Amino acid sequence: xxxxxxxxxxxxxxxxxxxxxxxxxxxxxxxxxxxxxxxxxxxxxxxxxxxxxxxxxxxxxxxxxxxxxxxxxxxxxxxxxxxxxxxxxxxxxxxxxxxx
Amino acid sequence: xxxxxxxxxxxxxxxxxxxxxxxxxxxxxxxxxxxxxxxxxxxxxxxxxxxxxxxxxxxxxxxxxxxxxxxxxxxxxxxxxxxxxxxxxxxxxxxxxxxxxxxxxxxxxxxxxxxxxxxxxxxxxxxxxxxxxxxxxxxxxxxxxxxxxxxxxxxxxxxxxxxxxxxxxxxxxxxxxxxxxxxxxxxxxxxxxxxxxxxxxxxxxxxxxxxxxxxxxxxxxxxxxxxxxxxxxxxxxxxxxxxxxxxxxxxxxxxxxxxxxxxxxxxxxxxxxxxxxxxxxxxxxxxxxxxxxxxxxxxxxxxxxxxxxxxxxxxxxxxxxxxxxxxxxxxxxxxxxxxxxxxxxxxxxxxxxxxxxxxxxxxxxxxxxxxxxxxxxxxxxxxxxxxxxxxxxxxxxxxxxxxxxxxxxxxxxxxxxxxxxxxxxxxxxxxxxxxxxxxxxxxxxxxxxxxxxxxxxxxxxxxxxxxxxxxxxxxxxxxxxxxxxxxxxxxxxxxxxxxxxxxxxxxxxxxxxxxxxxxxxxxxxxxxxxxxxxxxxxxxxxxxxxxxxxxxxxxxxxxxxxxxxxxxxxxxxxxxxxxxxxxxxxxxxxxxxxxxxxxxxxxxxxxxxxxxxxxxxxxxxxxxxxxxxxxxxxxxxxxxxxxxxxxxxxxxxxxxxxxxxxxxxxxxxxxxxxxxxxxxxxxxxxxxxxxxxxxxxxxxxxxxxxxxxxxxxxxxxxxxxxxxxxxxxxxxxxxxxxxxxxxxxxxxxxxxxxxxxxxxxxxxxxxxxxxxxxxxxxxxxxxxxxxxxxxxxxxxxxxxxxxxxxxxxxxxxxxxxxxxxxxxxxxxxxxxxxxxxxxxxxxx
Numbered sequence: 001x002x003x004x005x006x007x008x009x010x011x012x013x014x015x016x017x018x019x020x021x022x023x024x025x026x027x028x029x030x031x032x033x034x035x036x037x038x039x040x041x042x043x044x045x046x047x048x049x050x051x052x053x054x055x056x057x058x059x060x061x062x063x064x065x066x067x068x069x070x071x072x073x074x075x076x077x078x079x080x081x082x083x084x085x086x087x088x089x090x091x092x093x094x095x096x097x098x099x100x
Numbered sequence: 101x102x103x104x105x106x107x108x109x110x111x112x113x114x115x116x117x118x119x120x121x122x123x124x125x126x127x128x129x130x131x132x133x134x135x136x137x138x139x140x141x142x143x144x145x146x147x148x149x150x151x152x153x154x155x156x157x158x159x160x161x162x163x164x165x166x167x168x169x170x171x172x173x174x175x176x177x178x179x180x181x182x183x184x185x186x187x188x189x190x191x192x193x194x195x196x197x198x199x200x201x202x203x204x205x206x207x208x209x210x211x212x213x214x215x216x217x218x219x220x221x222x223x224x225x226x227x228x229x230x231x232x233x234x235x236x237x238x239x240x241x242x243x244x245x246x247x248x249x250x251x252x253x254x255x256x257x258x259x260x261x262x263x264x265x266x267x268x269x270x271x272x273x274x275x276x277x278x279x280x281x282x283x284x285x286x287x288x289x290x291x292x293x294x295x296x297x298x299x300x301x302x303x304x305x306x307x308x309x310x311x312x313x314x315x316x317x318x319x320x321x322x323x324x325x326x327x328x329x330x331x332x333x334x335x336x337x338x339x340x341x342x343x344x345x346x347x348x349x350x351x352x353x354x355x356x357x358x359x360x361x362x363x364x365x366x367x368x369x370x371x372x373x374x375x376x377x378x379x380x381x382x383x384x385x386x387x388x389x390x391x392x393x394x395x396x397x398x399x400x401x402x403x404x405x406x407x408x409x410x411x412x413x414x415x416x417x418x419x420x421x422x423x424x425x426x427x428x429x430x431x432x433x434x435x436x437x438x439x440x441x442x443x444x445x446x447x448x449x450x451x452x453x454x455x456x457x458x459x460x461x462x463x464x465x466x467x468x469x470x471x472x473x474x475x476x477x478x479x480x481x482x483x484x485x486x487x488x489x490x491x492x493x494x495x496x497x498x499x500x501x502x503x504x505x506x507x508x509x510x511x512x513x514x515x516x517x518x519x520x521x522x523x524x525x526x527x528x529x530x531x532x533x534x535x536x537x538x539x540x541x542x543x544x545x546x547x548x549x550x551x552x553x554x555x556x557x558x559x560x561x562x563x564x565x566x567x568x569x570x571x572x573x574x575x576x577x578x579x580x581x582x583x584x585x586x587x588x589x590x591x592x593x594x595x596x597x598x599x600x601x602x603x604x605x606x607x608x609x610x611x612x613x614x615x616x617x618x619x620x621x622x623x624x625x626x627x628x629x630x631x632x633x634x635x636x637x638x639x640x641x642x643x644x645x646x647x648x649x650x651x652x653x654x655x656x657x658x659x660x661x662x663x664x665x666x667x668x669x670x671x672x673x674x675x676x677x678x679x680x681x682x683x684x685x686x687x688x689x690x691x692x693x694x695x696x697x698x699x700x701x702x703x704x705x706x707x708x709x710x711x712x713x714x715x716x717x718x719x720x721x722x723x724x725x726x727x728x729x730x731x732x733x734x735x736x737x738x739x740x741x742x743x744x745x746x747x748x749x750x751x752x753x754x755x756x757x758x759x760x761x762x763x764x765x766x767x768x769x770x771x772x773x774x775x776x777x778x779x780x781x782x783x784x785x786x787x788x789x790x791x792x793x794x795x796x797x798x799x800x801x802x803x804x805x806x807x808x809x810x811x812x813x814x815x816x817x818x819x820x821x822x823x824x825x826x827x828x829x830x831x832x833x834x835x836x837x838x839x840x841x842x843x844x845x846x847x848x849x850x851x852x853x854x855x856x857x858x859x860x861x862x863x864x865x866x867x868x869x870x871x872x873x874x875x876x877x878x879x880x881x882x883x884x885x886x887x888x889x890x891x892x893x894x895x896x897x898x899x900x901x902x903x904x905x906x907x908x909x910x911x912x913x914x915x916x917x918x919x920x921x922x923x924x925x926x927x928x929x930x931x932x933x934x935x936x937x938x939x940x941x942x943x944x
Contacts, residue, residue, distance in 0.1 A: 022925050031922070096919025 007048035014041035028083070028090040032076045039069045118170055118212050121163045121226065122269060125262035128159040129255050136251020141569070141590045143602075146241075151250035153237040156258050160230040163265065167226040174219045175762075175770050206331075213271035213334045215766040217403055220495060221268045221396065224502045228392040229261045231740035235510045236384035238736025239517055245294075246382075248590040253293060253382065260286035264393045268400065273322050273332040276404075280318070280365070280397055284311050287389050291381040303377035310374040314364015318401075321357030328354060338407040348417035355405055356421050366398030366458045369432040373868050375455055379447040383513030386447055391454050392506035399458065399498055402465050406491060406764070410472040418473045423691050426466025426682070430698030432459035435866065437705035441712070442862045445637045446512045449713045450505065456702060457501045457663060463695045464494030464678035467685045468764075470692070486684070488768075492760030493677025499759070500662060500670040500751060507744035508659040514652045514733045514741065515645065515717060520636035522729040535592050537582040542613050544581050552610040566603035569593050634726070639716040641726055646718040646836070647826040648730045653718045654829065655741040660710040662748045665703060665806045670751030676787055677760060679703065679802050680795055687794075703802050707810020715819030718832075719839050722823070756780030815842040817850055 014037055021034030043062045050058025080090050087094055132152035139145035149155065233254075240246050240253055263282035270276045292304030322332060328346045329337045336342060343351075362368075367375035367390075378390050389395070402425060409418050433456050440452035468491035475483040545555055559575035560567050567575070569589050576582045584592070598608045635641065646653045662670035682696035722728040756779035757770045774782055790796040821840035822828060828836065853859055861867060916927075 019929060023922055023929075025922075028921075031925075092921050095921070098917055099919030 004048050004052045008045060011041045011045040011048070014038070014044065026091050026093055028080050028092055031092065032073065032080075035076075036069060036073065039065060115170065115173075115212065115214065117166050118214070118269065121166045121170075121222070122262055122266040124159050124163055125156075125258040125265065128155055129259040129262065132156060132251055132258065133255040136255065140248050140251070140586060141593075146247075150237050150241050151248075152254035153233070153241060153250065156254040157230070157233050157237065159258055160226070160233050160261060163261070164226040164230045167222050167265075170214070171219050171223055174214070174216060208274070210275055211271035212269045214269065216763050216768075217400070217495065218268055220499060220763050221400055222265065224396070224499060225261070225264045225268060225393050228502060228506045229264070229388065231743060232384050232388045232392070232506065232510065233257065235387065235513065235737055235740045236382075238734045238738075239384055239513055240382060242734065243517070243520075247594075248588075253290070256286050256289045256293075257384075257388070260290065260389065260394070264397070267397060271334055273325060273334070273337070273404075276401070277318065277322060280361075280401075281315065283389075283394050283397060284308065284315065284365075287311075287378070287394055290385040290389060291378045293382055293385065294380070297380070299377075300380040303374075303380040307374040307378045310371055311364045314361045314371055317357045317364075318361025321354050321359075321361065324350065324354035324357060334404075340407075340411050340413065343408060343411040344413035348414055351408060351414070352418050352421050355408060355418070356424070358401060358405070359421065359425060362398030362401045363428060364398070365401075366395045366462070367455050368398070368428050368459060368462060369435055370868075372432060372436065372455055373865075373872060376448050376451045376865065379445070379451050383447070383509060383516060386451070387506050387509035387513065390451065391509045392502045395454060395458055396498055396502060399461050399465065399494075402462065402469075403491075403495065403498075406469065406472060409469040410477070410487070412478055414473060415476075416474050419470055419689070422466050422470035422473055423689070424466075425469065426463045426685075426692060426695040429459040429462030429464075429466055430695030430702075432456065433463065433702040434698045434705065437702050437709060439862050439865055440709040441705070442859055444639050445635075446516065446639055446642070446713065446717065447509070447637055449639075449709060450508055450512055453508075453663060453706070453710065454501075454505055456706065457497070457505065460675065460678050460699060460702065461494050461497050461501065463682055463699050464490070464497060464674075466695065467678070467681045467692065468494055470685050470689065471681070474688070488765050489677070489760055490681040490684075491764035492762070493674050493681060495763040496754070496760045497671065497674030497678055499754070499763075500674050500748070503744055503747050504659040504662040504670055507655050507741060507748060508663070510737070510740055510744070511652045511656040511659065514737045515642065515649065515656075515730075516636050517737070518649065518730045518733055519641055519726060522731065523634050523636060523641075523726045526726060526729060535595055537576060537584070537592055538595060538612060539616055540581045541576070541579070542616055544579055545613070546617075552613055553606055556606050556609060566605050568603050572596075572604060639713070640723055642717045643720045643723040643727050644718070644822050644826065645722075645727065645730055646828040646832050647822055649718075649732055650829045651738050651741055652733060653832065655745050656714055656718065657832075657835075658745050658748050660714050662751065664707045664710050664811070665802070667803055667807060668752055670748040673751055673755040673783065673787070674760070675703065675806070676799055676802060680798060683794075683798055700802060700805065704805035704810045707806045707808075708814050709810075711811040711814030712818050715814055715839060719819030719822070719836055721820070752780060752783070755783045812842065815839050816846040816848060817843070819843065 018034045018037030018041060021037065022031050025031055025034065043065050046058045046062045046065070050056065050062070083095060084090050089095075132155050135145070135149075135155070136152050145151060236253070236257065240250050246253070260283060263279045263286060267276050267279035267283065270279060288304050288308040291307050292301050294300040295304075325337065326332055328350055329342055331337065360371075364371040375390060375395070379386050381389075408414060409422065436452045436455035436459065440449050440456065443449045443452060468487065471477070471483075471487045471490050475487055477483040477487040545552070556567070559571060559578075561571060561574075569586070572593065573584060573586060573589050576584065593602075593604070596604050596608055596612050598611065658669065662672070665672045665675035679696070679699050682692060682699050686692040686696040753776070756774075756776050758768070758773065758779055759770070761773075762768050762770050771779065773779075787799060790799060815838060819836075819839045820843050821836055864870065
């Protein structure tokens with residue numbers, strides 16, 4: 001059995017990678033992927049905790065999070081399509097209509 | 101108001117019709133205004149109905165008739181206390197919380213209160229309204245400057261009459277105040293009748309605002325009276341039991357406040373400044389409002405205070421107020437008379453004379469109120485007689501002055517009218533005023549390169565070769581030259597319609613347009629006006645008119661003699677009474693020597709300025725060409741002059757009938773004690789052969805000053821014989837001969853006075869306007885500036901600081917919204933992290 005702290009550490013690492021990617025990358029799809037990474041880091045933590053405590057609640061949360069992540073990706077991609085239609089670009093720096 | 105204790109002693113069935121005295125003119129007001137708008141410029145409306153003048157005349161005649169029926173009853177009535185009240189309608193009622201758990205019901209209604217003072221003033225007002233209306237038809241409708249707007253004059257005129265008659269008949273101080281304000285409004289509108297003239301607009305505002313100062317005090321006084329009595333009904337406040345229940349000092353303050361209102365309305369010092377300027381209004385207005393009726397409202401208000409002063413409970417408590425009233429009168433009498441010395445404007449002399457004479461009446465009333473307040477007149481018959489006669493003398497002077505001054509103003513109007521006409525006749529025979537719109541039309545045609553004929557074809561819609569007013573109006577509107585309402589088309593039509601058939605044809609339009617072609621309106625009007633500084637009201641442009649306007653000259657002479665107090669003529673009887681009573685009070689209360697000396701001095705001054713006015717206008721040779729070409733007046737103007745001449749001459753008849761006893765005493769009937777001739781004999785003996793040595797001497801001093809010293813000085817300075825070949829009516833001959841003789845022998849040089857600083861001060865009306873303006877500038881304007889500064893600095897400043905701070909804060913906050921999604925994520929992450937750190941810190 002792997003020590004849960006290792007799993008938690010991996011989840012934290014994945015989350016930080018995702019967060020850093022979301023901050024720094026310009027391509028909207030990569031940002032989306034980074035967000036997925038952060039979600040999966042949370043899922044991993046849920047799953048590890050569920051195993052550790054022998055409680056199924058964690059699994060239920062994980063399932064919900066995956067379902068929500070899937071729909072979120074669908075919406076996100078739709079937004080990017082619309083964005084591309086309007087700006088001919090999905091680079092986030094080009095889209096700053098809310099500036100000031 | 102306060103229906104409590106209203107006794108309704110209906111004197112006769114005539115009183116049932118009395119409300120219509122007020123209602124009729126009130127109804128006529130909208131009718132004349134509406135018809136005037138509808139039929140503006142209509143031939144029948146202008147020539148037959150005199151633009152509403154005939155409507156007004158019929159209304160005022162009906163009012164006078166009803167008033168006379170009412171008066172007839174009161175003249176014959178005596179024995180009982182013939183006061184009548186009639187409740188006309190309920191206005192509204194309301195519940196007033198009286199401090200406890202219960203409420204008191206107060207109802208406000210309109211009713212009539214009729215006693216002898218009412219009846220006397222009712223006669224003055226309705227009689228003069230009718231005569232001045234007659235005069236107005238002859239004066240207003242013959243002056244082209246008034247064309248197509250006389251209906252406004254007549255509408256405001258009848259509304260004013262409704263206000264005056266209503267104020268006299270009202271049965272409470274509340275309604276007195278309401279009608280009082282109605283008169284104030286009409287006065288404002290009528291003074292500003294020539295509103296296009298800046299001086300008239302200014303004068304109207306000045307009159308309105310100055311009287312408003314007094315009115316505010318009147319309102320305060322009425323509120324105090326309400327507080328004391330719980331009602332403003334005459335029936336309640338004049339009740340001697342109710343008067344006995346109030347605190348004399350509070351009552352004195354309330355009446356004092358009301359007196360300030362009277363000072364404003366009657367143009368007394370220090371609120372007198374509006375009256376001379378009010379002469380900007382048309383002359384019938386000056387005659388009606390500023391001489392004969394409205395200015396008497398203040399006197400009426402003070403006369404109405406008599407029951408308070410006469411009440412036994414107030415014995416000796418209100419003498420200070422009586423002294424103030426008499427003193428204000430004394431000061432104004434001398435001040436106004438001295439300013440009248442140097443006025444060159446005919447109407448302004450009369451305006452100052454009005455102020456001075458009203459001041460006499462105030463002095464008379466003050467003395468009568470003092471006597472009523474300090475003599476035991478309820479039980480002592482001699483004292484009763486003294487009080488009644490003193491009060492009656494003041495009221496009789498009100499009557500005489502109203503008649504004489506109304507006549508004088510109308511006569512002055514006749515003179516001004518004819519001088520103006522003569523001037524017009526001499527200098528502007530061929531001049532037709534060309535309205536501005538025609539210049540604009542001319543420019544329009546020039547710019548479009550249209551000939552008159554081509555233009556005419558386009559506007560003559562029915563192809564008749566003639567265009568009427570409405571086609572012309574439409575044409576001007578369509579060409580965007582001018583968009584005029586129908587009632588302003590009159591001038592334009594008159595300027596173009598040369599043959600006067602009511603329509604325009606091609607030659608007419610062509611002639612008119614050719615005349616102004618290539619000129620601008622300003623140039624042309626400048627040409628026209630440069631010789632138009634002629635002042636038809638200035639006595640510089642008169643002189644020697646006695647032979648040309650005999651009726652006017654006679655009216656002016658009789659009126660002047662009456663105002664001067666020339667023996668046997670109208671004003672003599674009342675003026676002697678006022679002077680005698682002032683001295684009678686002066687013997688009892690030394691403070692009254694001041695007003696008494698003022699009125700005695702004023703008698704000589706009146707004699708001087710009235711004689712000066714008459715001589716400068718009617719005697720001597722014409723001052724210029726215009727005065728030499730003046731003609732007689734028209735019939736509409738002659739009728740009222742003729743009538744009032746006889747009323748004024750008949751002063752001795754009124755005196756003989758016991759008018760002075762009748763007017764203040766509702767329990768007394770005319771000729772009830774003595775027959776007419778016996779009465780005249782008694783009055784003559786009383787005036788000229790008084791048993792009391794003091795009053796005997798006083799009478800002759802007053803006559804000497806008023807009828808010999810004053811006029812004598814004027815005779816030696818002004819006037820002179822008429823030119824050779826000019827013949828005047830025989831009754832002018834002695835005056836003119838005396839004038840020529842005195843001027844020839846005793847003429848003296850008054851140029852030293854004319855250039856003195858006193859004369860300059862008088863010409864500047866003793867600098868009252870100057871100081872008032874300065875006070876306004878120093879106090880009101882300075883305060884306003886400070887207030888404006890505080891407003892912009894502190895109040896606006898605080899708000900602006902909040903506004904600018906939040907704006908700059910939001911500007912800097914806005915910088916955070918970069919528009920970049922990644923920045924938002926960063927912010928959210930940092931925020932969450934901080935939140936966690938915070939929670940962690942708290943938990944730990």
